Amino acid sequence: MSEIFAAKELTKTFGHGKHVVEAVKQVSFSLQEREVVTIVGESGSGKSTLARMVLGLLPITSGQMTFQGQDVTHLKDRAAYWRDVQAVFQDPFSSFNQFFTVRRLLHRSLRLLHADVGRERLEESLQYVGLTGPDVLDRYPHQLSGGQRQRIMIARALMLRPKLLVADEATSMLDASLRVNILNVLTDLRDELGMTVLFITHDIGQACYVADRVLVMENGLMVEQGSTDDVIFNPQHEYTQRLLSDVPKLHQAS
Amino acid sequence: MKSMNFTTRFWISFSLVLATVLIGFVGPLIIKTSPDAVVGGLYDPPSGFGPLLLGTDNEGQSVLANLVYGTRTSLIVGLLAGTIASVIGLAIGIVAGYKGGVVDEILMGATNIALAIPGIVIIILLSIALDSRAIVPLGAVIGVTAWPWMARAVRAQATSVRTREHLDVARLSGARFWSILAWDLLPYLLSYVVMAFVLQVSGAILAEAALSLLGLGPSNAVSLGTMLYWAIAWGSVRTGAWWAFLPPTIMLTVLAFSLLLLQSSMDEVFNPRLRRGKAVKRRKPPSPRTPEEIEEVSPTAIGGSTLVQPPIGVSRGADS
Amino acid sequence: MSRLVNAEHLRASYHTPDGREVTAVDGVSVHIDEGEVLGIAGESGSGKSTLGAILSLTARPPLYVDSGSLEIDGQTQALDGSSKIPRTWRGSVVSLLPQGAMNSISPTMRVRDLVVDVMRAHNRSVTKDEALDRARDRLASLDLPTRVLDAYPHQLSGGMKQRTVTIISTLLNPRLLIADEPTSALDVTSQKALIDMLLQMLEQKIMSGVIFITHDLPVLRTVSNRIAVMYAGKIVEVGDAEELTTAPRHPYSAALLSSVLVPEPAYRKMRVYGIPGAPPNLAHPPSGCRFHPRCGLVMDECHTEEPPHVGDQLRFSKCFWALKNPGQSVPLKAVTASSLSETDTVVEDDDDTTSRPDDEPSEVPA
Numbered sequence: 001m002s003e004i005f006a007a008k009e010l011t012k013t014f015g016h017g018k019h020v021v022e023a024v025k026q027v028s029f030s031l032q033e034r035e036v037v038t039i040v041g042e043s044g045s046g047k048s049t050l051a052r053m054v055l056g057l058l059p060i061t062s063g064q065m066t067f068q069g070q071d072v073t074h075l076k077d078r079a080a081y082w083r084d085v086q087a088v089f090q091d092p093f094s095s096f097n098q099f100f101t102v103r104r105l106l107h108r109s110l111r112l113l114h115a116d117v118g119r120e121r122l123e124e125s126l127q128y129v130g131l132t133g134p135d136v137l138d139r140y141p142h143q144l145s146g147g148q149r150q151r152i153m154i155a156r157a158l159m160l161r162p163k164l165l166v167a168d169e170a171t172s173m174l175d176a177s178l179r180v181n182i183l184n185v186l187t188d189l190r191d192e193l194g195m196t197v198l199f200i201t202h203d204i205g206q207a208c209y210v211a212d213r214v215l216v217m218e219n220g221l222m223v224e225q226g227s228t229d230d231v232i233f234n235p236q237h238e239y240t241q242r243l244l245s246d247v248p249k250l251h252q253a254s
Numbered sequence: 255m256k257s258m259n260f261t262t263r264f265w266i267s268f269s270l271v272l273a274t275v276l277i278g279f280v281g282p283l284i285i286k287t288s289p290d291a292v293v294g295g296l297y298d299p300p301s302g303f304g305p306l307l308l309g310t311d312n313e314g315q316s317v318l319a320n321l322v323y324g325t326r327t328s329l330i331v332g333l334l335a336g337t338i339a340s341v342i343g344l345a346i347g348i349v350a351g352y353k354g355g356v357v358d359e360i361l362m363g364a365t366n367i368a369l370a371i372p373g374i375v376i377i378i379l380l381s382i383a384l385d386s387r388a389i390v391p392l393g394a395v396i397g398v399t400a401w402p403w404m405a406r407a408v409r410a411q412a413t414s415v416r417t418r419e420h421l422d423v424a425r426l427s428g429a430r431f432w433s434i435l436a437w438d439l440l441p442y443l444l445s446y447v448v449m450a451f452v453l454q455v456s457g458a459i460l461a462e463a464a465l466s467l468l469g470l471g472p473s474n475a476v477s478l479g480t481m482l483y484w485a486i487a488w489g490s491v492r493t494g495a496w497w498a499f500l501p502p503t504i505m506l507t508v509l510a511f512s513l514l515l516l517q518s519s520m521d522e523v524f525n526p527r528l529r530r531g532k533a534v535k536r537r538k539p540p541s542p543r544t545p546e547e548i549e550e551v552s553p554t555a556i557g558g559s560t561l562v563q564p565p566i567g568v569s570r571g572a573d574s
Numbered sequence: 575m576s577r578l579v580n581a582e583h584l585r586a587s588y589h590t591p592d593g594r595e596v597t598a599v600d601g602v603s604v605h606i607d608e609g610e611v612l613g614i615a616g617e618s619g620s621g622k623s624t625l626g627a628i629l630s631l632t633a634r635p636p637l638y639v640d641s642g643s644l645e646i647d648g649q650t651q652a653l654d655g656s657s658k659i660p661r662t663w664r665g666s667v668v669s670l671l672p673q674g675a676m677n678s679i680s681p682t683m684r685v686r687d688l689v690v691d692v693m694r695a696h697n698r699s700v701t702k703d704e705a706l707d708r709a710r711d712r713l714a715s716l717d718l719p720t721r722v723l724d725a726y727p728h729q730l731s732g733g734m735k736q737r738t739v740t741i742i743s744t745l746l747n748p749r750l751l752i753a754d755e756p757t758s759a760l761d762v763t764s765q766k767a768l769i770d771m772l773l774q775m776l777e778q779k780i781m782s783g784v785i786f787i788t789h790d791l792p793v794l795r796t797v798s799n800r801i802a803v804m805y806a807g808k809i810v811e812v813g814d815a816e817e818l819t820t821a822p823r824h825p826y827s828a829a830l831l832s833s834v835l836v837p838e839p840a841y842r843k844m845r846v847y848g849i850p851g852a853p854p855n856l857a858h859p860p861s862g863c864r865f866h867p868r869c870g871l872v873m874d875e876c877h878t879e880e881p882p883h884v885g886d887q888l889r890f891s892k893c894f895w896a897l898k899n900p901g902q903s904v905p906l907k908a909v910t911a912s913s914l915s916e917t918d919t920v921v922e923d924d925d926d927t928t929s930r931p932d933d934e935p936s937e938v939p940a
Contacts, residue, residue, distance in 0.1 A: 042761040042762075042763050042764070043731065043732050043733075043760075043761050043764070044731060145618070145852065146618060147852070172759075173758075173759075175617045175618050175789050176789060176790070176791070176830065176833045176834050176835075176848075177617060177829070177830065177833040177848035177849040178848060179833070179835075179848070180833045180835065180846045180847065180848040181847075181848040183835075184845070184846075184847075184848075202761035202762065203762070203835070204762070204837045205792075205834070205835035205836045205837050205841070206835050207837070208835065208836075208837040208838070208841050208842065209835045209841050209842075209846065228842065229839075229842065232837050233839060242763070243762060243763065244837065246762040246763045246765070246766045247762050247792070247836070247837060248762070248765070248766070248769075248790075248792035248793050248795065248796040249792065249795070249796070249836070250791060250792045250795055250819060250831070250834055250836050
């Protein structure tokens with residue numbers, strides 16, 4: 001395994017003067033190829049801000065990011081970066097432009113690719129997430145169920161065959177049953193396509209199920225990171241312990 | 255956008271607007287009398303169904319002819335100024351709202367400065383400075399001073415749409431800045447912009463009337479404002495020649511009122527929630543809601559697709 | 575314990591613009607005892623939010639209540655529109671805590687304005703100070719800072735917003751609070767805080783009973799005394815919260831349970847499968863048992879016959895399997911056997927996505 005992405009002392013501040021808010025404070029981590037890494041934290045912990053920086057959607061205040069050995073802290077060719085790094089977001093409704101059909105949404109992303117591979121990729125990606133083109137391509141988002149919408153968003157990202165997929169709370173708004181299916185799709189894709197997945201969630205149960213490694217964030221700080229077994233079953237930091245104790249128990253025994 | 259639920263209010267105001275448009279643009283074709291032709295003496299009272307239906311003005315010209323041509327001038331000035339103000343305001347507001355940060359602060363700083371200077375003063379100075387006082391320059395001058403209000407309104411809306419994740423998805427798809435503005439942001443603002451445009455037209459018509467009343471009206475055409483100007487200057491109020499000042503006053507009122515009514519009824523069409531509840535009209539922007547509604551939001555699911563999508567960003571609860 | 579609420583034979587349907595009727599809640603009866611929390615579980619589209627709307631007397635077109643009665647404290651109220659619902663019931667007898675409530679509040683309103691508006695909407699004679707005093711007392715008694723009253727919605731965190739809305743919707747001391755997905759948008763810490771607060775409010779007798787609607791079974795197990803599981807507009811299983819989550823007697827409950835992910839070592843190794851297929855289109859519900867197309871324990875009679883009611887009022891399951899295996903719990907493995915592959919959860923409902931009531935909450939202008 002080799003390192004595909006590394007962040008060094010990433011910091012993000014919003015506002016200026018008296019109203020400075022440090023959303024992310026000197027966070028460092030790295031992602032290995034074919035790894036599923038989960039960032040866990042409460043809302044407001046800075047995990048989504050971090051994700052947006054990784055995606056190049058938010059300028060970085062200070063720190064450094066490298067992707068495949070290249071410095072990507074200040075991107076010049078964003079289009080090229082986004083061919084390799086893609087995302088699925090939290091809200092399966094607001095991720096869609098409600099005035100676009102699925103076809104138009106997907107075709108837009110295809111422009112990042114060469115025209116000849118486009119059509120094939122489109123069908124193939126929909127298949128990966130268990131959908132078929134004729135069923136969904138000409139529909140508007142309000143004609144799709146929440147689960148279908150989220151699958152289409154995953155398909156959109158997959159068309160570009162990204163090396164790194166950032167899933168920002170991609171399953172939070174789905175039913176438990178659909179959630180499991182989406183997580184299974186993500187892990188299968190890692191196995192089949194060799195993607196690296198950065199999965200952001202507040203749900204430790206999901207982290208436990210999919211992650212190889214877990215990073216824990218609190219108030220913009222990375223307070224703990226390590227293998228899933230270490231972090232979840234033997235948490236060192238007091239915040240991680242509290243997060244775990246707040247998880248509602250299904251089986252009283254545990 | 256299948257079935258819009260137009261209210262009676264909408265149809266009433268729409269008919270009124272349509273009537274004024276017909277008077278302004280079809281009227282001059284029917285009434286052959288030139289507004290400049292002298293058809294009688296000073297303040298002849300109304301008589302018969304010809305050009306003297308509304309009597310004559312201080313120069314012995316037909317008030318009726320002046321009224322239809324004046325309405326046309328007001329509408330042209332209003333539409334032109336409204337378009338100019340809306341385009342400038344939309345461009346500035348949408349860029350400021352989407353870009354945020356420093357760009358937003360600079361653009362909104364400029365807008366606030368422009369807003370702080372009383373528009374009428376600029377219009378007066380500009381229309382004195384511009385030698386020509388034809389309709390088109392006049393409309394342009396009014397439009398150029400009216401945009402800041404539009405810019406602020408659009409920016410507020412754009413800011414709320416900006417939090418939607420589809421803009422991030424568009425960026426990740428490699429969409430360019432202008433493409434995002436045009437396809438991902440503008441459609442969400444469109445209904446709002448249309449409403450604001452209607453208000454701008456109404457405001458511009460009144461601004462033109464105010465200018466004309468000050469004697470700065472268009473020099474190459476008659477307008478409702480210049481009619482009032484001359485009627486006052488030649489003592490029609492004192493002499494009781496009501497036909498000289500009442501028709502343009504009523505026409506202006508109808509124009510402004512019907513446009514305002516149209517705007518508020520469009521608000522109901524685009525924003526179906528406003529139709530519910532009682533004490534709705536208290537807080538205007540954004541989207542007034544009664545406490546009743548907060549307590550009683552029912553899951554109206556099936557109607558979802560029949561309602562027009564809200565013009566602004568929507569927030570949704572958990573998808574279950 | 576005395577009976578607080580009896581709701582019987584509730585039936586409600588959505589009238590679609592093209593003139594069809596989609597029955598979202600079909601013959602549901604529930605009861606709640608004094609001081610009890612009843613949990614309602616189910617997937618999107620199971621009709622659980624519709625049930626909440628009926629019980630909170632907030633059903634509005636296109637949702638129409640076809641039949642049913644609600645009895646609270648011995649007073650019975652028909653819900654089918656045959657008799658007018660007294661205005662005082664809404665808010666002071668039953669109160670709804672809707673999904674994502676704070677997100678639909680005008681950002682220009684402070685919490686205090688909202689408090690005053692809500693109180694005065696029910697009783698015009700209440701003065702501003704009385705309303706605020708009451709809210710202040712309430713906040714103090716629940717150990718929350720009273721300064722939230724001066725905050726604008728956007729200044730509050732998600733968890734704080736939800737707690738504030740909860741307090742506002744119980745200011746009138748309703749007998750029954752109906753909480754629709756109050757925790758779904760929150761992280762675990764805020765979830766826990768909200769649940770603790772709800773239980774504290776029950777203890778202080780601010781309200782006498784709670785109906786807690788969510789798809790999140792671990793949350794339900796923590797908060798509720800009993801759980802009712804809904805599927806396709808019907809209640810398929812009822813039972814004590816602990817019993818139902820450890821020994822389900824309906825395959826659907828078992829399937830829901832088996833797709834829950836909890837941070838336990840076992841989940842590191844095994845593959846969890848979601849329920850195959852999607853909830854049915856309620857415009858054309860499946861024949862017989864509505865769960866049979868997705869059920870791992872399906873039998874012949876399930877295709878054609880309405881499933882029997884197995885058990886008593888407090889612990890029952892509507893299922894042929896339960897009838898044939900009395901007293902046994904459904905083996906979790908059986909319902910999500912890998913033979914039922916997980917891939918196909920595409921909704922097969924042509925143009926009828928509009929008829930999935932819970933899946934498409936109405937859009938609220940922000």
